[in-house]
Amino acid sequence: MKNIIIIILVFITTSLGAQSAFPTIEESAEHQNAKPYFIQIKESKSDREFFPKLYPIGFVIKERDRVKRKTKYLLGDFVSQEEAEKALITVKESGYKEAFVIKIAK
Numbered sequence: 001m002k003n004i005i006i007i008i009l010v011f012i013t014t015s016l017g018a019q020s021a022f023p024t025i026e027e028s029a030e031h032q033n034a035k036p037y038f039i040q041i042k043e044s045k046s047d048r049e050f051f052p053k054l055y056p057i058g059f060v061i062k063e064r065d066r067v068k069r070k071t072k073y074l075l076g077d078f079v080s081q082e083e084a085e086k087a088l089i090t091v092k093e094s095g096y097k098e099a100f101v102i103k104i105a106k
Helices: 001-017 025-030 081-093
Strands: 037-044 059-065 070-078 100-102
Touching: 025 100, 037 081, 081 100
Parallel strands: none
Antiparallel strands: 037 070, 037 100, 059 070
């Protein structure tokens, strides 16, 4: 019964476009063990995209640029550039050919 309630709650939260579905870079950086390397998956006009194939690799955060009216989707929290580059291979094999590694200043 608990699993059904959790699934329904996740579906409702996601369907309503709740902001908590993705943490922001600021929220990630506030995390005590935040790591500086991320993979920019894509930049899109939509702020409601999901990346289920990539969830096993890391968490996805979104950054909304209100001036450009675009959202950047980042996968991450990698300790080193080498770790991010390894994950980038899987990301590109999953269909995100334009993805690349970025470093976030702490």
